[in-house]
Amino acid sequence: MEKFQKIFSTSKNRRLFIFALTGLVLITTLVNFRILDHEKEMILIPGERPSRVNFTPVIAKNRRFQQGRSLELLAARLPENESHFLLVYKFTVTKSGSYQVLLAGTPPASITPGSDWDWFSPYWIAIDNGTPVRLTKEAIEQDFPHQLRWVEYVKGGYHWVRTKWVYLEPGIHTLEIRVDEKRFRDGRYAFFLDSILLVPDWWKPVRLLKQVPKEFFDGM
Numbered sequence: 001m002e003k004f005q006k007i008f009s010t011s012k013n014r015r016l017f018i019f020a021l022t023g024l025v026l027i028t029t030l031v032n033f034r035i036l037d038h039e040k041e042m043i044l045i046p047g048e049r050p051s052r053v054n055f056t057p058v059i060a061k062n063r064r065f066q067q068g069r070s071l072e073l074l075a076a077r078l079p080e081n082e083s084h085f086l087l088v089y090k091f092t093v094t095k096s097g098s099y100q101v102l103l104a105g106t107p108p109a110s111i112t113p114g115s116d117w118d119w120f121s122p123y124w125i126a127i128d129n130g131t132p133v134r135l136t137k138e139a140i141e142q143d144f145p146h147q148l149r150w151v152e153y154v155k156g157g158y159h160w161v162r163t164k165w166v167y168l169e170p171g172i173h174t175l176e177i178r179v180d181e182k183r184f185r186d187g188r189y190a191f192f193l194d195s196i197l198l199v200p201d202w203w204k205p206v207r208l209l210k211q212v213p214k215e216f217f218d219g220m
Helices: 002-007 011-041 136-141
Strands: 044-045 058-061 071-073 085-093 095-103 125-128 131-137 150-154 158-168 171-178 189-198
Touching: 002 125, 044 085, 071 085, 085 189, 095 125, 125 158, 131 136, 136 158, 158 189, 171 189
Parallel strands: none
Antiparallel strands: 044 189, 058 071, 071 189, 085 171, 095 158, 095 189, 125 131, 125 171, 150 158
């Protein structure tokens, strides 16, 4: 305590301390502004709020989900007069560039009979009028051979999953997800979706979203 009092015994030392403290506050403020600016560059789409669906989903609640809710599909048959389950999401892009599309939900199933990845369905994803891409465990392993492809963040099947890169111009866009294949385990259609995250290729993470490990963004 005496050493502390000696340090502040002169007005010069007090001024130096106040100057250093003010500098620290300023640096912290600038870092926080930078964090907010980076977070604005990401596009987070709640999975439980599609703009259009062709079935009645179940809405699950869990505090570990990004928005506290998730959409769940678990059905024995397709919707009447439909060839697939459909989810459509609209989102706005403010800056042109390449974006990686990440899904928080069930990872796509393996198409290899007997695989442990048999408790969810493969699915298709399409941006705007682009050609739908079929997502399977094998396809993602091929597209991202040197990166962490998925990681579980909520027990019961919820993973962050890499899907594809897409180039987007500013404006309103649509993202479609289609499920038309049953899972191997019991012949039911199974797909859960917490959130969709579009991350631009120039984005350097300084603070990560809830439940997303830093390693998942390495190499982006």
